[in-house]
Amino acid sequence: MAIINYAQKVINFKVVYYGPGVAGKTANLQHIHKSLPDTSKGNMISLAAGDDRTLFFDFLPVSATTVRGFTAKFQLYTVPGQVYYNMTRKLVLRGVDGLIFVADSQWDRLKENVESFRNLEENMREYNYNLDEMPYVIQYNKRDLANIAPIEYMEFMLNRRTRQVPYFEAVAVNGDGVFDTLNTVSRMVLVGEFGQEKGEHRETA
Amino acid sequence: MAIHESDAEQINAVLTTFLGESGATEALLIDRSGQLLAMTGANRALDTVSISALAAGAFSSTGALAQLLGETEFTVLFHQGNKESMHVSTVDDQAILLAIFGERTTVGMVRLFAKEAATAIGQILAAARAKPTNRGALSEPLTAEESRTSLGEPKKP
Numbered sequence: 001m002a003i004i005n006y007a008q009k010v011i012n013f014k015v016v017y018y019g020p021g022v023a024g025k026t027a028n029l030q031h032i033h034k035s036l037p038d039t040s041k042g043n044m045i046s047l048a049a050g051d052d053r054t055l056f057f058d059f060l061p062v063s064a065t066t067v068r069g070f071t072a073k074f075q076l077y078t079v080p081g082q083v084y085y086n087m088t089r090k091l092v093l094r095g096v097d098g099l100i101f102v103a104d105s106q107w108d109r110l111k112e113n114v115e116s117f118r119n120l121e122e123n124m125r126e127y128n129y130n131l132d133e134m135p136y137v138i139q140y141n142k143r144d145l146a147n148i149a150p151i152e153y154m155e156f157m158l159n160r161r162t163r164q165v166p167y168f169e170a171v172a173v174n175g176d177g178v179f180d181t182l183n184t185v186s187r188m189v190l191v192g193e194f195g196q197e198k199g200e201h202r203e204t205a
Numbered sequence: 206m207a208i209h210e211s212d213a214e215q216i217n218a219v220l221t222t223f224l225g226e227s228g229a230t231e232a233l234l235i236d237r238s239g240q241l242l243a244m245t246g247a248n249r250a251l252d253t254v255s256i257s258a259l260a261a262g263a264f265s266s267t268g269a270l271a272q273l274l275g276e277t278e279f280t281v282l283f284h285q286g287n288k289e290s291m292h293v294s295t296v297d298d299q300a301i302l303l304a305i306f307g308e309r310t311t312v313g314m315v316r317l318f319a320k321e322a323a324t325a326i327g328q329i330l331a332a333a334r335a336k337p338t339n340r341g342a343l344s345e346p347l348t349a350e351e352s353r354t355s356l357g358e359p360k361k362p
Contacts, residue, residue, distance in 0.1 A: 003206055003240050004343065007213035011343075012240045036356065042254050047262075056266070059239075059258045064354040068342040072354065075239060075258065091265040095238020179356060186354040195346035 001095045002193050004070070011072050013189050014095050015182075018120050019102035020112035021053065021081030024141040027172035028102065029060045029076055032182065035175065036062060054080040057092045064186055067194075074186055081116065090123045098189040099136035100181055102172070103158055105148040110157060117158055131161070135188035138167040139181045144174070206236075206299075207340070212333045213243060219325045220245035227318035228310025230289075233303040234296070234326060235261055242300065251305075260303050264293050283312055294319045297327045 003012045017025040026046065033044040042061035049055045058078040065072050079089040101120065103113045124131050140154050151169065159167060166184055170177025208216075220232040224246055231246030233253060239261035241253050268278040282293040292304045292315045302323055304315050 001206060001236070001238060003208070003236060003242065004340070005213070005242070006207065006209045006341070014238050014240065032356070040356070043252055045255055045259065056262060059255070061254045061258075062356055064356050067347065067351055070343065074356070075254075077239075077258075087269055088266065091262065091269060094265065095236065095240070182356050183354055186356060187352050190347060190352045190354065194340075194343055194352075196352055197346045197348055 002097050002189075009070050011067065011070050011193075012075065013072070013097040013186070013193075014075050014077065015098045015100065015185060015189065016093060016096045017076065017078040017100045017102055018089075018093075018116070019081055020104060020109065020116040021083075023081060023102045023104040023109070023113070023116075024170070024172040025078040025081065025102045026054055026058050027141075028100070028139070028170075028178050028181070029058050029078060031172060031175045031178045032062065032076065033060055035179070040064075053082065054078055055085070056080065056088050067190065072186075072190065074189075076182075083115070083119075086119065086123070089119070090126065093123055093127060093129075096129070097135070097193070098185045099134060100185055101136060101138045101158070103138060103140050103154060105140050105142045105154065106145055107147050107149050110149060110154075113154075114157055132163055133192075135185060135192045137165050137181055137185045137188070139170050139172075139177060140167060141170045141172050141177075143169045143176075144171045206334055207336075208242060208333060209336075212329060215329045216243045216326060217245050219322050219329070223304075223318050223322035226321075227304065227306070227315045229292075229304040229306040229315050231305040232322070233257060233260075233305075235301050235303055237261055237265060237299055237301060246305070256303070260291075260293055261301065264301050281316065285312075292316060292319060294323060296323045297330060300326070300330060302326065 019025055040063045045059040047056035060076045063073050077092050079092045138159055168177045168181045172178055223232055234243040235257045236242055239258040241257040264282055267282050271279045280295045284291040289307050294302050296302050302319055306315050
């Protein structure tokens with residue numbers, strides 16, 4: 001839920017990276033944290049288990065842009081991808097304004113992608129959030145690996161709701177596609193909240 | 206939701222009274238999604254953005270624990286440190302109140318006055334949510350240029 005603070009001239013948004021375990025959600029945040037100057041980012045927090053797998057969430061606050069005198073800030077979260085952490089995954093979704101679904105492009109991970117997307121739909125329903133109205137994009141990660149499914153196939157598996165959303169190919173560990181994904185979803189979140197002048201290009205595909 | 210200047214002033218007044226009565230050093234009003242709504246207290250460099258995200262996470266997981274026991278929620282979460290402690294309590298179903306306090310007061314005092322402050326803040330927030338949204342400068346749709354966020358340069362191939 002966007003929070004507009006007129007006293008501080010700040011607009012806060014919450015963006016959540018969702019997807020199956022080891023798809024690269026944390027790698028996205030790590031690249032963003034590494035790339036941004038200190039002036040436009042806060043501390044990154046990772047609540048991870050001993051094996052570096054996300055246990056609760058990763059958190060990174062970033063400042064994007066100034067809109068009519070207000071600073072737009074985006075709080076980026078990841079969820080734990082492993083199936084049995086659904087309770088904590090659901091908690092992180094609370095108050096979400098925009099979503100990035102990070103899919104693992106490898107053939108042998110297609111089933112996990114589909115299951116995770118279904119799980120997202122289910123958790124959104126439990127909060128009475130409507131995925132058809134929520135700004136979200138899909139990132140097909142790990143495009144540098146050998147055993148990956150073609151984009152058309154992944155689109156058929158994951159991007160087949162009534163509204164087709166923008167997608168990005170990525171190699172998050174190298175930073176490829178990371179900012180394309182984030183800039184697009186943050187733009188969609190801003191337009192979703194405040195609207196955009198008629199005749200302007202809308203990036204909702 | 207929107208917090209206007211008048212809401213912020215009222216909330217800050219309640220938080221300032223709370224600090225005076227309870228002896229706590231800082232009070233943070235936090236949305237349950239993890240965002241800081243207001244803060245009053247000692248002027249030191251605290252990472253309030255991280256504190257808010259972590260406290261909301263801890264409080265929500267405590268709530269999930271409560272549900273596993275058949276409770277609606279645990280209304281208070283208390284962390285005791287050597288010199289400083291933290292008390293988190295429910296304001297309403299969308300906000301929580303976090304108090305940081307040292308050795309010059311007790312958890313009992315903080316708990317007592319946090320309850321009073323929560324009631325007052327709950328009313329301010331309810332009124333703020335019920336107000337028609339006057340967005341002022343933000344009421345007109347954005348131009349394409351205004352909605353173009355560039356958080357970082359896309360990597361060139």
